[in-house]
Amino acid sequence: MTTPGRHFGIGYYITDGLSVRPSLGAGYAAGYGVELNLGADMRWELLPGRRVSPYLTGGFNYLRSPSLARLDAGGLPVPAADPNFARYGGGVGLRAQLRPRLALVGEGRVMSSAFRDVSGGSFLGQQGLQPGAHFEGAVGLSYAFN
Numbered sequence: 001m002t003t004p005g006r007h008f009g010i011g012y013y014i015t016d017g018l019s020v021r022p023s024l025g026a027g028y029a030a031g032y033g034v035e036l037n038l039g040a041d042m043r044w045e046l047l048p049g050r051r052v053s054p055y056l057t058g059g060f061n062y063l064r065s066p067s068l069a070r071l072d073a074g075g076l077p078v079p080a081a082d083p084n085f086a087r088y089g090g091g092v093g094l095r096a097q098l099r100p101r102l103a104l105v106g107e108g109r110v111m112s113s114a115f116r117d118v119s120g121g122s123f124l125g126q127q128g129l130q131p132g133a134h135f136e137g138a139v140g141l142s143y144a145f146n
Helices: none
Strands: 018-029 033-045 052-064 084-097 102-113 132-143
Touching: 052 102, 084 132
Parallel strands: none
Antiparallel strands: 018 033, 033 052, 052 084, 084 102, 102 132
16 A cells, blocks of 8 residues: 555455555554544556556545644644544556566655645654645555465
8 A cells, every 4th residue: 555654455456457445554652542544545557467557546544643733834733633634635656566466666646635724743753744735655565465
């Protein structure tokens, strides 16, 4: 999965090129509580079965993160900010087969966050969140179990 955030995901191929990719992540930190990351992506590979295949992707992601600090224009945390928000967007990517079951994946997306008034900072330099539409890039490895 190249969707940002801590989670585990699977891909289910509806056809040779079209797949649905649900994901789920959960965590707990004393003092903050439970964090939940729930999402789904759709991917359409343009050249399925080839060693290198470009693809189009779109996704939705719900995140509940009490440890996320929303910042005002001056960079100060907003007290009692709502820890629930959604992210959605789409983009393009490239999958390159390295071995029969192992592939290198890279993609770029334009994402939008459901909150638009303040930016989201993060704890100890982990992933930050931006309001409104913005670009995100990701690189990863994919392994096929079947």
